Amino acid sequence: MSEREIRVFSELQIWMHKHLIHFAALFILTGMPLISFKYFGWIAWALGYFVYKLFPGYTAYSAGVVVANWLHRLTAFILIWLIAAYVIGEIFRARRWEAWPECWTLGCLKKGIKDLVDYYMYKRNPGFGKYNLGQKLWIWGVVAGLIYMYITGTILWFRLADKETLQLVLILHDIGFYLAIIGLAVHVYLAIMLPEHRPMVTAMFRTGTLPESFVKHHHPKYYLKVRRELRRKGKEAK
Amino acid sequence: MTRYAMIIDLNKCLGCEACAAACIAENRRIQALKTIEKAAGSSDAYKKVRDFWLRTRVIPVYTGKYPFSKLVFMHNICLHCDNAPCVAACPTGATYQRPDGIVLVDHTKCIGCQYCVYACPYGARAWDPEINAIDKCTFCEHLLAEGQPPACVQTCPAHARIFGDLEDPESEVARIVRENKNVHRLGSDWRAKAGVFFVVNPEFKELAGNPKFPDKEEELEKHQPLYRLAGWGVFALTVLGLAGHIIYWTAKKSGEEGEA
Numbered sequence: 001m002s003e004r005e006i007r008v009f010s011e012l013q014i015w016m017h018k019h020l021i022h023f024a025a026l027f028i029l030t031g032m033p034l035i036s037f038k039y040f041g042w043i044a045w046a047l048g049y050f051v052y053k054l055f056p057g058y059t060a061y062s063a064g065v066v067v068a069n070w071l072h073r074l075t076a077f078i079l080i081w082l083i084a085a086y087v088i089g090e091i092f093r094a095r096r097w098e099a100w101p102e103c104w105t106l107g108c109l110k111k112g113i114k115d116l117v118d119y120y121m122y123k124r125n126p127g128f129g130k131y132n133l134g135q136k137l138w139i140w141g142v143v144a145g146l147i148y149m150y151i152t153g154t155i156l157w158f159r160l161a162d163k164e165t166l167q168l169v170l171i172l173h174d175i176g177f178y179l180a181i182i183g184l185a186v187h188v189y190l191a192i193m194l195p196e197h198r199p200m201v202t203a204m205f206r207t208g209t210l211p212e213s214f215v216k217h218h219h220p221k222y223y224l225k226v227r228r229e230l231r232r233k234g235k236e237a238k
Numbered sequence: 239m240t241r242y243a244m245i246i247d248l249n250k251c252l253g254c255e256a257c258a259a260a261c262i263a264e265n266r267r268i269q270a271l272k273t274i275e276k277a278a279g280s281s282d283a284y285k286k287v288r289d290f291w292l293r294t295r296v297i298p299v300y301t302g303k304y305p306f307s308k309l310v311f312m313h314n315i316c317l318h319c320d321n322a323p324c325v326a327a328c329p330t331g332a333t334y335q336r337p338d339g340i341v342l343v344d345h346t347k348c349i350g351c352q353y354c355v356y357a358c359p360y361g362a363r364a365w366d367p368e369i370n371a372i373d374k375c376t377f378c379e380h381l382l383a384e385g386q387p388p389a390c391v392q393t394c395p396a397h398a399r400i401f402g403d404l405e406d407p408e409s410e411v412a413r414i415v416r417e418n419k420n421v422h423r424l425g426s427d428w429r430a431k432a433g434v435f436f437v438v439n440p441e442f443k444e445l446a447g448n449p450k451f452p453d454k455e456e457e458l459e460k461h462q463p464l465y466r467l468a469g470w471g472v473f474a475l476t477v478l479g480l481a482g483h484i485i486y487w488t489a490k491k492s493g494e495e496g497e498a
Contacts, residue, residue, distance in 0.1 A: 029472075037356035044356065046469030055321065057432070062323035062357040069327060069353060159330050159347070163370075166330065166349040 005209035006226055008130065008200075012089045014208050016082070023079045024184065028177075030072040033065060035174055044068055076153055083146070098130035098222065099139045109133075129221040138187060145183070149176050240338040242377055243404040243411050244391070245421065246313045247437040250398035253311035255296045260393035264378060265293060269368045291364040293375040294390060310438070316341060316362035316375035317423075318433030327357035332371070339404075339433045340379055345371040377401070377433075404433075411435075 009017075033044035041061060048064025055063055090097075102108065112133030115126035120134075131139070152173040155161055161169060191201055199214050216223045262270045270290060277286035294315040301308050318341045324333050325341065332347035333354050343354075348371035355363045355372065366373035378388035386392065391401040402409035407416075414437070415421050421435050 033356070034351070034353060037352070041356065042468040043472065046472045049469060049473075055323075057319045057321050057359070058323050059359040062327070062359050065353055065357040066323060066326045069329060156329060156349075163346055163349060170349055170351055 004212045005207070006212055006215050006223075007209050008203050008215070009208040010090070010093065011208060012086060014204065014206070016086045017204055019082065023075055023082075024180075026071065026075040028181070030068040030075065031177055033068050034072065035177060037065070047071070073157060076150070076157075080150065099136050101136065102129065125218070127220045128218065129225075130219055138183070141183060145176065145180060149173065149180070152176060239405060241404040241433070242318070242338050242340055242382070243402065243415075243433045243435065244315075244377070244388070245400040245411050245414050245435045245437060246315075247396075247398045247400070248310050248312065249420075249437055249439060250396045251296070251311040251313070252396050252398075253296055253298060254395065256393045256395060257313070257390035257399060258292050258294055258296060260389040261293050261375075264381070264389035265376070266366075266373070269366065272368065291366070291373070293362075293373065313436070314361065315434060316358075317360060318375075318377065320432070323357040323359065324354035324363060327353040329353060340377050341374070342376055342379065343372050343374060345369055348372050 029043060030047070032040035033047070037044065044064030044067075045060045046064070047067045048058070048060040048062065051067060052058045052060045052063035058066075115128065116132060116134050118124040118126050119128070119132065126132075152169050155169045156166065156173060159166065191197055191204075196218070199210055203210050212223075215226065273287060273290045277283040280286065294313060297312045297314060299310050299312045301310075318335075318339055320335075320339065322333075322335060322341050325335055327333075329351060330347045330349055332344045332349070333341065334344065335341045350365055350371065352365055352372070355365065363372050363374045365371075378386075378390075381388060387401045388399075391399045400410050400414065402411035404412055404415065406412055415435060418437055420437050420439060422438055423432050423435055
């Protein structure tokens, strides 16, 4: 008899996460030549090569800069609608996201950090819920980062400030880009390079479920919650 | 309607750089003085002064081999293109083109992102911290408003730079463009319309249509093979990735359907 699977991600979460990767790739690809033409001018060349002949007077580089600029904005425009659809689809399940802090005290934070060190440095199992403190911070960091990039990006696109403020906002937008790259590198490394995380990766990209034994061992607090809920549902069904 | 244009007769140019000096005196005197002040006494004073950005430059170009080598003085200047890439690239609308063809930068709107610098195929723009904006040739629009031609045109001792209204059939520029067969526009594409024309002898004709400007162009040229390789690499990876993505998911779906 095959092991029972526990659903950890909804179909919508899987779909959104998958497409966030496409959008992040587009943002990075189109943002790099804009942030430093000196080092990433070749991306502008690649983007502009197939269209520059349509525009008299343009070179592959100059067309690439314009293409990168507009693709960047188009990506942002499409993504905001997908995010809106995602929020509408997920907001009613907000209590089950498990991304909220377990408690708000300083002691709680300290314990969360200690658990992280124990887990990532010493390979101990502190008994996490669905997410540990680092993962929760990452989730809210992504939310805050997206809002931050959208605010700064919108100000830049629609010139919603005076010249000096726009100059500052441009720098802030660039800093956001660098922080996002660092965050993504850490996220991808921890997700892919640690073998014990692979079932979670499979769940996030394909199945949306985890084997019961895995949840019991790696996410005991979450397992207790799920079991309670399953029992409650079972009773209700009877 | 007026369309201001400049003709630079490379057959007449002596390479004296009086045009560049006049441009500095008229438009970038403070910046030049500050550069000299900063450079004075430092060990790399020559480099600092040499690197001072000019709105217009004279670049010696040699062709052929001795004893048949030839020299021509090419000019680097904003071409005030119609359909200018810098205008399209500017995210704030600071770079704009007037109805008379002059491409200008509104300093109050320029935020210094330098996308226009990257977009300009001719290296005719640069960031100027003194004015806190992008600097470029304006065809001395302040002088035009007073009825005078640009400073470089006034100064050129060889009358190699000629300025006027292209739409006025009686003007010297319109006449030269109409009658002189050696008049060329620069640009990667001959359909490009620009406000600067070059009179150049047939042996230097490759200059027109294939501009080789220093700094930006040279730097890009230097890395060209690498850029191209990287560009094709990115393109190939994207196509392969997309194809792999589609094949994998189609196979997976049909497999799942088969199992079901």
